[in-house]
Amino acid sequence: MATQCKEYNFLEIEPHWQSFWEENHTARAEQTSSKPKYYVLDMFPYPSGAGLHIGHPEGYTATDIIARYKRAKGFNVLHPIGWDAFGLPAEQHAVKTGTHPASNTQNNIVNFKRQIKALGFSYDWDREIDTTDPKYFRWTQWIFLQLFKRGLAYVDERPVWWCPELRTVLANEEVTDGKSEVGGFPVERRNLRQWVLRITAYAERLLADLKAVDWPDSTKRMQEAWIGRSEGAEILFKLEREALGPLKIFTTRPDTLFGCTYMVLAPEHPLVNALTTSEQKAAIEDYRKKSAGKSDLERTDLAKDKSGVCSGAFAINPINGARVPIWVADYVLMGYGTGAIMAVPAHDERDYEFAVKYALPVIQVIEPTDHSANCAGTSKLPYVGDGNLVHSDGYTGLPWADTKSKITADLAARGVASATINYKLRDWLFSRQRYWGEPFPIVWVNAADYARAAAARPGDVPSAPVTYTSEGVTHYALPLPPTALPLELPSVETYLPSGNGESPLANVTPWLELWFDVETGAAVPASESRPVGHAWVRARRETNTMPQWAGSCWYYLRFTDPTNAATFASPEALKYWGVPDLYVGGAEHAVLHLLYARFWHKVLFDLGVVPQVEPFTKLFHQGIILGEDGEKMSKSRGNVVSPDTIIASHGTDTLRLYLMFLGPLEAMKPWSMQQIEGVHRFLHKIWRECLTIDGEMSPKISTDAAFADAPELTKLLHETIKKVGDDIEGMRFNTAISSMMIFANALQKAPRASRATVLTFLQLLAPFAPHFAEELWARLGGGDAKSSIQATPWPAFDPAKLAVTEVKLVFQVNGKHRGDQLVPTGLPQADAVALAQANPKVAPHLEGKSVVRIIYVPGKILNLVVA
RNA sequence: GCCCGGGUGGCGAAAUGGUAGACGCAUGGGACUUAAAAUCCCCUGACCGUAAGGUCGUGCCGGUUCGAGUCCGGCCCCGGGCACCA
Known part of the structure; x- marks a missing residue:
């Protein structure tokens, strides 16, 4: 049933059809169906207090067009939305106001939902999920337990940003230029006990399987670079004082071993103290202190100016017995390789720079083969190009690439080297000292209690226990039984951090200090008397919470079966829906979110609970929409465009069309208030061609079955059907709209047109401007009062008509x-x-x-x- | 520094190696109107020319080709990512 409005009154039409769709569940995905499935997913939003930004509807419109198109093509479409609702802003708001972050989060969700619904997206709202809902995060915790028992989660002392003024730990994104984002207070590195996930165990597969996915090349390259695989060798150098044991270094260039003129250890290297000579002790100690005080930022910022101190010790080059001095310098990082290198200044720019500064010898061992490139016949150092070995007894004259493996093999035969692969990828720091996150389903117990628990529940614990030692006591990480999930957040009196680096949860003694039943996971506060039964032990809960990434690592799986209380998603749902056929979201998630989710997915695959190796087979990044001034939209610039404003002034159909007409979806493009009039006029024009000023069907539209359209119009219609279909499939929405404009112009010029032709055209327009198309479809009698244009199959073009x-x-x-x-x-x-x-x-x-x-x-x- | 992406009218843009500028915006002119809005029609890359027409033109310089916005080499500028990873 259409509205009665005479003019194109989008303020009446759009809400009308939105309620029609809601009442008729037109977007509902059938859980079982004989139809082929199509799963199209948006990166779900963090419901911020600022509300929807114009960038959200850009990607969402694109996926909505595809969802509606695929439904018309006969697919059972899964197009869900939810809320990535744990996050820092809600917690900061809670600290400020004292209200529970959940209530603020729920308010924001209500607002987001209102805004998204006003845009007319065909989400299946029956599948809405919220990562802060215990029914959801129960399974986030469950997946963590799977990681835990497979030995992929451990605890370690890790440096984190600590702000003494705020008495809290800050996330990387809360720190800029060594100052806290809030208040601008200085921050420092502090070692705190953290949960870490062993993503590095999956480095090789995360790299290799990139080949199989249909992603933008740039995103694949970013992930490749992030994983940073490099092949080389670990080589043992004897120290002059052999008692200290060998010094292990990593190099990608074993072929340059003869050119090694000094060694460098990272300041944090464990051997530094032992090998430093007494004369150098003070200088080294001073240097270590200085570099420890440097933030990571400073260390990279000062990259141009290398510094270091001689340790006074010497190592012996295993290839030729040369005696080489050992230096300590912070251009070598403890976190990569072995934290020690052999320096070959002739063939490494960093080593060369350092050697020049400290007047260390430079020995060239690679000579370019192509002498014409070096006019004088002498090569400029450092030389990192192709060439043959020189000054390398037994290897001189050989090409460097062959020598790499040859020298490694020769040294390996003597037991002083091994071919090694290194990755830049680090294990994933998975804990936050925060309240508003998923609590870890872990309690800490003593050794004896752990042994008993592990014996009772052998399937739940890793082969090697996860422990940490504090003040001489070793604590054992005992997982909650899966049946005890979810572990919910306790209510707290204050959201202020505890002040000692622990989360606010550390102050909730009744939740924290427990009598714990190791078999059932039941708990009572330790202040009460020990319950009767042999399984009760003293335990302290983990006070860290999970980072925001956790919930978004697997949400695409939950959408396939969002209300399942027995498992995170049923095998049937996972088999039928599988993983998204198309995933659309911003390029800012190119590395972290997409890498973390891939990691979890592979773990679930290894567990045999998901059938696919990769979670996101096809990925697309929408571009950023700039303000009218061509600058990034921001409050401070005052160039922010709110969807609400545009919906009120032009309607969401116009907004959707304009967002798609702006340019290629992936491009960065400026918003323009003038140009939006163009697509608005386009809709008005179609309206006028279909209806008279009284809102009746235009007399130019013929309902006479005997009436035939002009052949040119028929031909153009079929061309348009083909073009729009092809362009939607190729995500070229801007040119699809252009072709519809061309058709609308032709329709306008045609003296008469058949109703069938106009209705077909409206079907093409429907995914883009759904409310508008529904309205005209109903008014032109496209179906009975209860039918929807969306229920009609996508028009087919007749190739004969294109001839x-x-x-x-x-x-x-x-x-x-x-x-x-x-x-x-x-x-x-x-x-x-x-x-x-x-x-x-x-x-x-x-x-x-x-x-x-x-x-x-x-x-x-x-x-x-x-x- | 390294790795990507991109530079096309006044503007957003379009173009399987085959008429560069589709479509839209803006500007100008015209029609309708008492007038305005809305709508419709026409012009609109630059230069020369009354016109017909011609010459030039896709960041810059070269190359391949019958033919280059498109392919190749070098450079400049803008945007993004990484950044002492041995």
């Missing part, structure tokens, strides 16, 4: 356009040449010249090369 009998052939002379003419398709070359020679515009250019070559592309071009 052309005449084409414009372009005549060129020496590659220059000189004329053109309509010719029948399939015109033989001789006829084409004759036509060209006879063409009054072409003929003068041929006069007095002879044709030496003819290039004929039938239906396109005839190029006469003359001399």
